[in-house]
Amino acid sequence: RKLAGPKGAVVVTIFVNKTQFGVSEDFGRYPRALKRDMALCRGLGVDIVFAPSDEAIYTVRHSTFVVESRLAKLMEGASRPTHFRGVTTVVTKLFNLVQPHAAVFGAKDWQQAVVIRQITGDLNFPVRVVIAPTIREHDGLAMSSRNEHLSPAERAQSTVLYEIIRAARTAVKNATTPLPASVLRRKLARFVGKQHLAKLDYIEFFHPTTLEPAKRVGRGTHLALAVFLGKTRLIDNGRL
Missing domain, CATH: 3.40.50.620 (HUPs)
Structure with a gap:
C-alpha cells in the first residue's frame, strides 16, 4: 500500500x-x-x-x-x-x-x-x-503456508531454524576476525542434530546481493538454511 x-x-x-x-x-x-x-x-x-x-x-x-x-x-x-x-x-x-x-x-x-x-x-x-521483511511467529519461526503441516511435536522443534540464525549472529558478533565457513557450519549443524524429528538439508553462507558463497563469515554475510521436520521442508535466512 x-x-x-x-x-x-x-x-x-x-x-x-x-x-x-x-x-x-x-x-x-x-x-x-x-x-x-x-x-x-x-x-x-x-x-x-x-x-x-x-x-x-x-x-x-x-x-x-x-x-x-x-x-x-x-x-x-x-x-x-x-x-x-x-x-x-x-x-x-x-x-x-x-x-x-x-x-x-x-x-x-x-x-x-x-x-x-x-x-x-x-x-x-x-x-x-x-x-x-520476514514475518515471524512469537517464537521466531518464519511464517509459511507449510507450517500448518507440522504436527505439535514438529512445530515445537521447528524453532531450530531461527535458533541457528541467532547462534550464527552471536558467533560473528563475538569473533575478532571472520570465521571459517566450514567450521561454523559444523557447529550450527549440531543444533539440528539435537532435534530427533529434524533433518538438515543445507546451511550456506553467501554475499546477500551476488549470492557468491563465502569461505569466511563475518558481519554482513548472509546465512540460509533448509531443514526437514518430518515430511515438511522449511527454509529461513538472515543477515549476520
Missing part, C-alpha cells in the same frame, strides 16, 4: 504454481485457502486479487520456460533442480499479465527474490522489485 500511494492500486496474486514443484514434492498437499486469503486481502484494503486457474497460466500445449542460469543453481537450486525454472517462468507470466510498477517479495525466500531481481533486469521489465 505504501508503494502504491494514494492513487495507486494494490494487486495480490494468488497462484499455487505447479511448475516449481518437483515430481516427489508437495504440490498436491500444498495449502490452498482462497476464501480465507480473499477475506484477509479484503480486510487489508487490497484493490484487486488475481487468482488465475492452472489452465489460464499453463495451456495444454505450453512448452516455454524462463531460466536464470547462474544464481538459480545454488542452494535451493541444488536441492530442487527444477524449482527456479518454475518460479522465473510464472513470475514472468504474472509480470506480463498484471504489469505492475513494483512487485513485493518476502525476505524469507531470499534467494528467490535475488533471482527475480536478476531476471527483471536481464529481461528489461519496468518493475521495481522490493524485498519485504
Whole structure:
C-alpha cells in the first residue's frame, strides 16, 4: 500500500504454481485457502486479487520456460533442480499479465527474490522489485503456508531454524576476525542434530546481493538454511 500511494492500486496474486514443484514434492498437499486469503486481502484494503486457474497460466500445449542460469543453481537450486525454472517462468507470466510498477517479495525466500531481481533486469521489465521483511511467529519461526503441516511435536522443534540464525549472529558478533565457513557450519549443524524429528538439508553462507558463497563469515554475510521436520521442508535466512 505504501508503494502504491494514494492513487495507486494494490494487486495480490494468488497462484499455487505447479511448475516449481518437483515430481516427489508437495504440490498436491500444498495449502490452498482462497476464501480465507480473499477475506484477509479484503480486510487489508487490497484493490484487486488475481487468482488465475492452472489452465489460464499453463495451456495444454505450453512448452516455454524462463531460466536464470547462474544464481538459480545454488542452494535451493541444488536441492530442487527444477524449482527456479518454475518460479522465473510464472513470475514472468504474472509480470506480463498484471504489469505492475513494483512487485513485493518476502525476505524469507531470499534467494528467490535475488533471482527475480536478476531476471527483471536481464529481461528489461519496468518493475521495481522490493524485498519485504520476514514475518515471524512469537517464537521466531518464519511464517509459511507449510507450517500448518507440522504436527505439535514438529512445530515445537521447528524453532531450530531461527535458533541457528541467532547462534550464527552471536558467533560473528563475538569473533575478532571472520570465521571459517566450514567450521561454523559444523557447529550450527549440531543444533539440528539435537532435534530427533529434524533433518538438515543445507546451511550456506553467501554475499546477500551476488549470492557468491563465502569461505569466511563475518558481519554482513548472509546465512540460509533448509531443514526437514518430518515430511515438511522449511527454509529461513538472515543477515549476520
